[in-house]
Structure formats: structure tokens, C-alpha cells
Amino acid sequence: MTVPDWLALDRAHCWHPFTQARTAPVPLAIVRGEGAWLHAADGRRYLDAVSSWWVNLHGHAHPAIAEAIAEQARTLPHTMFAGITHEPAARLAAELVARAPAPLSHVFFSDNGSTAIEVALKIACQYWINQGQKRHRFLAFEGGYHGDTFGAMAAGRSSGFYAPFEDWLFSVDFMPWPQTWIDKPGLDDEEAAVLARLDAWLDRHGHELAAFVFEPLVQGASGMRMARAPFLRTVCEKVRACGVPVIFDEVMTGFGRTGRMFAAEHIGFTPDLLCLCKGLTGGFLPMAVTLATPAIHDAFLGDGVDRALLHGHTFTANPLGCAAALASLRLFDSEDTMQRIASLEAMQAQRLAALASHPLVSRSRQWGTIAAFDLVPAGAASAGYGSASGRALREAMIARGVLMRPMGDAIYVLPPYCISVADLDFAYGQLREVLDELAGADSRGVGATDLF
Ligand SMILES: Cc1ncc(COP(=O)(O)O)c(C=O)c1O
Known part of the structure; x- marks a missing residue:
């Protein structure tokens, strides 16, 4: 040819x-x-x-996912998701909640990993605003990558991808990421040093912190840098003890990559916000979700729209993506x-x-x-x-x-x-x-x- x-x-x-x-x-x-x-x-x-x-x-072109998309395309390829709902979205949200660690209960749809993060960061900001507080500090790990929109870039600024945009990124504080490869136990000193530094940082800034965001277990784009679960659990517990939302960026690690459905299961900690994307549709269509706990979701309830999350995308909860994701989840069972x-x-x-x-x-x-x-x-x-x-x-x-x-x-x-x-x-x-x-x-x- x-x-x-x-x-x-x-x-x-x-x-x-x-x-x-x-x-x-x-x-x-x-x-x-x-x-x-x-x-x-x-x-x-x-x-x-x-x-x-x-x-x-x-696998590419898996017939079950291809057929589910085709069937959905013949029925309802798209409709807006404000003031309207549809079965694929409702069923997918329920399926994700059933498979995600409890008590994650609500699903916000978007289009890609960066927007899943963007949504989580915005939810965290407004979570505090809805309680009468403005919190400007975010905490993340050095080397983390969260995508290429501005909020995601700010959270991942230390990954080194964003030199031209530095001046436009809001400030985020970073903790070192101990690369304690799992085949090398015994680097506890490095982990202990980070935990001590975190304690000191939280003492000073915990009351100003809006959210903590990181890639659980594996920092992907910065070179598959791996950390250990017990260390990460301790970090999360310390942040939670300050009453601050923890965001897991499972855009890469979700859907089985680390050996469990979600990396959160290895860590033994349920985040307040969980971002998923890449494997969501089995790799067929661009779709992402941000899952939230009842406590986070309910902080947005009220009588006026001012307390609502004023964020959305044209293709929010696109039925084709939902159909692909449902088919992918069914394959987890049937195969x-x-x-x-x-x-x-x-x-x-x-x-x-x-x-x-x-x-x-x-x-x-x-x-x-x-x-x-x-x-x-x-x-x-x-x-x-x-x-x-x-x-x-x-x-x-x-x-x-x-x-x-x-x-x-x-x-x-x-x-x-x-x-x-x-x-x-x-x-x-x-x-x-x-x-x-x-x-x-x-x-x-x-x-x-x-x-x-
Ligand atoms: C952990 C993580 N978060 C976020 C993103 C951004 O996702 P997207 O490229 O779909 O915007 C990526 C992309 O590789 C990622 O690996």
C-alpha cells in the first residue's frame, strides 16, 4: 500500500x-x-x-462497545443535560457510584481529564464559599500532572510542562513526592520527612486550605513515579483531620490500571472528590466524571442558584459516551x-x-x-x-x-x-x-x- x-x-x-x-x-x-x-x-x-x-x-474496536455506541447513535446521540436527563446518564451515574468507594454518591460529567480536575477544584472553592469562607490555598505533590487547562496546570505546575504560562497560574503549595518504589521497602526516612513537613505546613496553613489534589500511587506524566499506599493514606488522613476536601486524580489510575478498580482501594481512603476519565468509555469517546460525597454535594443545595455549581459543558453527559462507558463496565463483568x-x-x-x-x-x-x-x-x-x-x-x-x-x-x-x-x-x-x-x-x- x-x-x-x-x-x-x-x-x-x-x-x-x-x-x-x-x-x-x-x-x-x-x-x-x-x-x-x-x-x-x-x-x-x-x-x-x-x-x-x-x-x-x-481492546481497540471491541464489538460490544462499538455496538452500544451505534445503538445509542440510532436512538439519541445527544441532548443537553440542563433541564433534561436521559437513561444512559442516570444508569452510568448509578453504576459508577456502585463501583466507586463509599460514600461517593454524585457524579458530575465533563469531557476530559483536565475538565474533571477543573470541576473538582471549582467545587472545592465554592464548597467553602457556600459556608461563608474564601480559601485560596491548594496543596499538591511535586511532579503531579493534572492536565492542560489553567486550574489543572496550576495544580500540576511543578511537573515542568507549563513554562510559557507560569505567570497566569494561581499559586499552589507542593510537598515532595517520595518515590518509594514498591520493590524497595525501607525508604521510610524519605516518607517520614515529608510527613513531618506536611504536619508543619498544615499547622500553619490548614485553616486556609481549599483542597488537596494528587494522583494516587502513580504520577503518570512525570515519568510513572510510584509511591506507597500506607504513606499516601497517612497524608490523606492528616489533610482530612483539618476538615479539608481531598481530591484523587484517578484519570490514569482508574478502571483497574493499578490492579484494583480504583487506586483509592489500595490506599484504603475514600476521597471527597474523585476524578475519572481515560478508561471511562473503554477508550472510545471523550468523557470524564468528577464524583462527590454527599457532604460535598449537599453543600451546594439551597434556595437560590447562587449556591449551585455554575459550571457545565455543551456535551455534558453525552449519551454516546454514557453508552460506551456502560458497555465498558459491563465488559468488566462479562469478560x-x-x-x-x-x-x-x-x-x-x-x-x-x-x-x-x-x-x-x-x-x-x-x-x-x-x-x-x-x-x-x-x-x-x-x-x-x-x-x-x-x-x-x-x-x-x-x-x-x-x-x-x-x-x-x-x-x-x-x-x-x-x-x-x-x-x-x-x-x-x-x-x-x-x-x-x-x-x-x-x-x-x-x-x-x-x-x-
Ligand atoms: C493523572 C492525569 N490527570 C489529568 C490528565 C488530563 O487528562 P486529559 O488529557 O484528558 O485532559 C491526565 C492526562 O494524561 C492525567 O494523566
Whole structure:
């Protein structure tokens, strides 16, 4: 097959995310997805080892989700969600509440992970206003990433993505994120130091704090940086003891990625606000939700609209997205997805352990189905997003038919849950060969053309 004519149209008119258009390689021209594979216009296929930016759960073009969307499109593709409701939204809200940790009870719909965060931050602000207080301080962890709208950028400002916008971001205070990889117990000193610092900070500022927001267990975009559950539970309990809402950004970790349906279950703590997105529709349609507890929701009740949450999006609770999400949740039951997740977790652990002694592999780490390591010799410092070797690895893997997207020298494998043993072995086999090649090569001088 030849290069499709629409590739020239892409070059002329499409503005791709996180990409330097002048130096970026020609994008892969994908025409079809099936299971864990993406098929390109030139007849090649690529194993999707990143679940298409962490969204795909059950496989591309899963017929059950495709059919649910088609059926919904024939019935009611869209209607506004103010003054109107529809069955897919009501059923989805109930399903999410049933699966989320208690007492989360109410669901606010939006379109993407950033807006799910934006909604949570705005709810937190107005929660206090509705009680006659203005609270301007937010607390987050260093390195957290929460999206690209302004509130989300402010909460994630320390991730280092936002240099051009710094002057427009509201101020947020940050605590260090102890990267206590779960295969290395015993870094308690680092955790204890953060807890002491948090105590001191809360003593001074707890009464001014509007909310605390973080990615539970795994900071995704800053390089799959993993922390331990008991530490995070203690942090959350300290914040809650001040009466301050805790927001979990489970945009990436939700829907089984860390081995449980929600990372909150590992931590043993129910947040006041829970943000979900990527896996919500099984990776088919853009939709996000912010779940709230009765205490948060009820703080918005009153006689006047001034106490209501004056926020909404044109496509709030779009029925197609709701239908896709309901179909995805049904698959969790009919395909026993949690069991698949457990098997994938075990397979990832074995494959990662087999790579751990490679001279270019350090800090190998895993939470559930997410496996990661740094592409640096043991003891060497990470070069972060500037790393040329991560890009070299990505290009070599794509040439071998595996779609990976290292974040600097943080390499991760985060496949759809439907991936077969043979396909996972294929990915790791290629990865080992590429690591061997890189160990013998000099990949300096290749600049970064994109991020994330
Ligand atoms: C933890 C987390 N929060 C928020 C976002 C933003 O989501 P979106 O890209 O859908 O706006 C992302 C995106 O990767 C994320 O990983």
C-alpha cells in the first residue's frame, strides 16, 4: 500500500499535541484498530503498548462497545443535560457510584481529564464559599500532572510542562513526592520527612486550605513515579483531620490500571472528590466524571442558584459516551476483566524482573498493570524529558512494530488488558533487543521533538 493522500492534508492542517511540528517525524498513519493492535495505512501493524495514551482497556474496536455506541447513535446521540436527563446518564451515574468507594454518591460529567480536575477544584472553592469562607490555598505533590487547562496546570505546575504560562497560574503549595518504589521497602526516612513537613505546613496553613489534589500511587506524566499506599493514606488522613476536601486524580489510575478498580482501594481512603476519565468509555469517546460525597454535594443545595455549581459543558453527559462507558463496565463483568488485570499484573512482574539486571535498566517499578523503569545505568541520574535515549528507544521499538512512548528516559509498558501472553512477550522480546542495541550505541545528539 502507498502513503495515503490524507497524510499531506495532515501535514498542511493538523496541529498535533505536545509536538514540535518542524522536527517531529512523520506521524504514523493509523487506519484501523483491533484488540491490542493498531494497523497502519502502509499495511504495517503496531502493538499498542501504551493503550493509546492510557485509555484503552478491553481492546481497540471491541464489538460490544462499538455496538452500544451505534445503538445509542440510532436512538439519541445527544441532548443537553440542563433541564433534561436521559437513561444512559442516570444508569452510568448509578453504576459508577456502585463501583466507586463509599460514600461517593454524585457524579458530575465533563469531557476530559483536565475538565474533571477543573470541576473538582471549582467545587472545592465554592464548597467553602457556600459556608461563608474564601480559601485560596491548594496543596499538591511535586511532579503531579493534572492536565492542560489553567486550574489543572496550576495544580500540576511543578511537573515542568507549563513554562510559557507560569505567570497566569494561581499559586499552589507542593510537598515532595517520595518515590518509594514498591520493590524497595525501607525508604521510610524519605516518607517520614515529608510527613513531618506536611504536619508543619498544615499547622500553619490548614485553616486556609481549599483542597488537596494528587494522583494516587502513580504520577503518570512525570515519568510513572510510584509511591506507597500506607504513606499516601497517612497524608490523606492528616489533610482530612483539618476538615479539608481531598481530591484523587484517578484519570490514569482508574478502571483497574493499578490492579484494583480504583487506586483509592489500595490506599484504603475514600476521597471527597474523585476524578475519572481515560478508561471511562473503554477508550472510545471523550468523557470524564468528577464524583462527590454527599457532604460535598449537599453543600451546594439551597434556595437560590447562587449556591449551585455554575459550571457545565455543551456535551455534558453525552449519551454516546454514557453508552460506551456502560458497555465498558459491563465488559468488566462479562469478560472478568479484574481477573485479566490480575494475570497481566503477574505477567508484567515476571517480564520486568527479567529485564531488571540489564545494564541500561534502573529503578524498575510496577503498580498493577503499569510496569516502568528508567533507561539509565544503575546509579546514574535521570536526564528527564531531555533524554535522547528514550527517543531512540521509541523509534527503534516503532520500527519493530511496538508502539511505545517513553517520557524522557522513563520507559513504561501499559497495555490494554486484552493483550495476549504472546503479544506481551513479543513486546518485551523487542524491548530487550533494543536495549542491547542501545547499550552498544551512542544515541547522543538527538533532541526532543515532543513531550509526554
Ligand atoms: C493523572 C492525569 N490527570 C489529568 C490528565 C488530563 O487528562 P486529559 O488529557 O484528558 O485532559 C491526565 C492526562 O494524561 C492525567 O494523566
